[in-house]
Structure formats: C-alpha cells, structure tokens
Amino acid sequence: MHFSIPSRSADQTTLPGSPSFKAKSRASSYHGFYSLSFFIRLRSLIFDLVTSAQSATAPEKKRQSARRRLVLLTLTLFAAVMVFVTIMYLLFANITTSDPAGHHVVLVLGLDSKNYKEDYLGRIVENRREYADAQKYGLYVRNISDFKDMVHDAAKPGWYKLPLMRSAMRDNPGSTYFWYLDQNAIIMNPNLNIESHITETKRLNSLALRDIPVVPPDSNIRTYRHVPADRMKFIISQDHEGFQTGSFILKNGEYSRYVLDAWFDKLYQEYKFQKDEKSALEHLAQWHPTVLSKMAVIPQRIFNAYPNGVGDSTYQDGDFVASLAGCNTPERSCVREFERLWDNRGRVVN
Structure with a gap:
C-alpha cells in the first residue's frame, strides 16, 4: 500500500x-x-x-x-x-533550488496492516488527511512491509520509521519539514499548524528544554544550553524513560539525512538495545555531538501527549496529539482508549 x-x-x-x-x-x-x-x-x-x-x-x-x-x-x-x-x-547548474509549489510540511505515516485492522488504519489515514488538507501540507503514507527487506529484525517495528522517513525525503525534495507520527496516535486539534505551534524560530526557542539529561533522570550528557533555535533541525520529546520516537520532526537537509542513515546503521539494529531504535538514538545523542548539537527536546505535551501519562506529559483537552503508546497491556485497552479519543477529537474550523 x-x-x-x-x-x-x-x-x-x-x-x-x-x-x-x-x-x-x-x-x-x-x-x-x-x-x-x-x-x-x-x-x-x-x-x-x-x-x-x-x-x-x-x-x-x-x-x-x-x-x-x-x-x-x-x-x-x-x-x-x-x-x-x-x-x-x-x-x-548544480545549485539547489526550492520548488515554490512544494509542501512546506509533509506528514509521514507508516501502516502496519499485518497487526492492525483495516478499519482502524482507515480512520488513522482519514485523521492525517483531514489535517493535511486543512493546513495545506503534504501526506506521505506507506505500508511498512515495503521496507521489510531493509530491517534486520522484522519483529521490531520501531526500526521501520527510519527508511520510511528517508523515502519521504527522497520523494519530496522540495519540502522543508517532515513530521513522523506513529499510527497509534491521533491528531486531536487539527487547527494547530506546525509552524506557529512548534517550528517558528521564537516559538521553538521558547520550547527547547536546555541543560536537561538526554536520558532521564540523571544522564551525564545534557542538552546544550546555548544552541539557537535556527540551528535546530531535529525536534523530539521525552517521557520519563527517554526519547519518544513516535513523534518527531526533521528539517530537510544534509544533517537529517546523516542522522537517519547513522541511526539506521546495521550495527545498531543488530545490537541488543533495551529499547531498540529509541536506545540507538539515545546512544547517538550522547556520543555524537554532531547529532545532539542540532537537536531540540521539547515538552512532550506539545506533540506527543499520553492519555495515561505521568505529570506534565498527560493529555489534556485541546492538546495537539494524543498517543496510545504502551496501550497493549493487561491494565489498558487500546480499542477502548482509541474509541474514546476518536469520538472526542477536535474538527477543522473553516
């Protein structure tokens, strides 16, 4: 697909x-x-x-x-x-030019048709398309099985998002920002746009969490204090365990292509990281200053809130995104949580 x-x-x-x-x-x-x-x-x-x-x-x-x-x-x-x-x-002849007709922002979505029902995936696509149309953004949707030959362990779906993002960038070279959002998340407030809510320079400068542990609660490596927002090309959030890769934004360019390629390295895929691609990114950020120097860690509620979150990460009415990460446990019901959020999501105001 x-x-x-x-x-x-x-x-x-x-x-x-x-x-x-x-x-x-x-x-x-x-x-x-x-x-x-x-x-x-x-x-x-x-x-x-x-x-x-x-x-x-x-x-x-x-x-x-x-x-x-x-x-x-x-x-x-x-x-x-x-x-x-x-x-x-x-x-x-070889100077890069921007296509004025290109979408400034492209939403990227990977569908797992093997483990998710067609009705669920259809509603997620509807959610993304409604938002993309309202904000005049691009929408890039692929089935993750398209990349199965590239992933070392097909049983670890977190890795699929990396070749998916690389593919989206290759197919949309004139676009500026690429927002990856997992299929287990719902855009709850489609009237917020990426620019004013996150990427605009003054806004991002106020959101960036500086001098905090890369891996909470007490990593010795901390986010940089004085990096200006116009140099930040990788926007992500943390929960109480570390980076949450279910929602992140990359600015198109050499840096982002390098990060995706390094992150997807076969050595990292084969290594027995505890949290798979999340741990691999934490390793990159801690030991490769090139990666950390252009990262912006922002509050989780800005674009990846949890309905069952802890403290400031907990979803509240009017928040941009609600993520069902971790819902497949005996104590929770993914179906029940999804239906509740779906029925209460905001609609586009014309």
Missing part, C-alpha cells in the same frame, strides 16, 4: 555518482555542444559573406558591405549573449 502526495522540486542537491548528477552533467555537455555548433555555423556564414563579396560589382559591394556590417553586429551580440548564458549555466 502506498499513498503519497509528493512535492517535486525543480532541482535538488546531488552528489557525484547519483543518477540526477549524471543527468545534469549530460545537460551541461549538450549545452556546450550546442554552443560549439553555433560558432561553427557562424564561421560558415561569415565565409559565405566574404566569398560572395569578392564576385560582386562595385554598387553591389557597397550595399553588401552595409548589410554585412549589420549582420556581423547582430551575430556578434547574439554570440556574446550565448557565451554569457553558457558560462552561467556551467557555473551554477
């Missing part, structure tokens, strides 16, 4: 060896070829003018001389323009 509303960019950053890079190289070569053929035709034209002038009578030579000067002036100006355009093309 694959639903997507992709945003296509007119261009994108490319590396040597990639298909798009080779296509650009060929385009540059063709442009240079056309310029060279133009000068060959120009030389041929000048030669014809000179030859015809040698066999003409005196009055004809006078008229041809005036006409020749006009033609040569026109061709010289045209040639100068062609040379300038060719040089500019060869110099700047």
